[in-house]
């Protein structure tokens with residue numbers, strides 16, 4: 001996968017910040033816990049960590065405006081998400097879902113082009129520039145050779161890369177990704193983390209739910225730890241990667257070492 005050449009067709013993002021103000025996500029039957037005050041600034045790479053069922057996906061969907069919070073609000077560029085139209089929001093914020101629902105037959109190229117839908121008027125066909133962006137995104141995600149394939153014929157990792165290519169075609173300022181390295185082999189895991197880091201370096205804000213502590217330690221600038229009881233803490237990654245806190249988060253003893261200047265966490269047997 002080519003990881004060195006960003007598409008020249010993608011414009012520089014506007015500078016906007018995603019903010020959670022006194023936010024409590026809505027998980028039925030769970031106590032409210034500590035409200036979130038988050039500010040996802042341009043250039044930041046946030047990792048959301050927590051065990052299964054802690055609420056990572058619920059948080060991501062709430063930040064994307066797909067799910068109402070129990071209380072508090074999410075603002076983009078100073079405006080509550082509820083005051084933005086779906087179209088205005090989709091021009092600025094994009095999401096990679098944890099699971100894919102491919103209800104209609106479509107090729108890889110057609111799926112990547114969905115990323116342009118917020119920018120074209122209803123019933124208008126995609127133009128040459130839209131197509132060029134989709135092709136560049138497919139190339140970036142190592143998918144050009146699969147452009148005409150039906151989604152239903154792809155492997156899990158190939159399908160995951162199509163979702164990322166669609167988001168790259170959309171080129172939002174805010175990238176929300178639910179387990180973006182799901183199904184990916186080691187090389188493509190690194191390539192996708194590099195892609196997200198590259199977007200942040202362009203001035204995008206990135207939030208990703210991760211299960212791999214070592215990817216989080218190497219690629220995230222900030223971390224948010226979500227505990228199953230609703231407790232939450234967040235801050236710069238260096239200050240959050242405390243072995244005892246991570247052991248408490250997962251209920252799993254860890255061995256820690258420093259490798260190439262970053263901590264590495266291995267589960268104890």
Ligand SMILES: Nc1ncnc2c1ncn2[C@@H]1O[C@H](COP(=O)(O)OP(=O)(O)OP(=O)(O)O)[C@@H](O)[C@H]1O
Pocket residue numbers: 027028050051052053054055056057058059
């Ligand atoms: N509509 C719903 N009704 C009842 N409970 C729900 C609903 N949606 C989610 N939940 C519960 O909310 C909790 C948080 O779910 P969520 O998918 O956000 O967790 P997660 O941290 O992303 O988990 P995983 O690591 O397994 O993906 C889970 O216990 C889930 O069963």
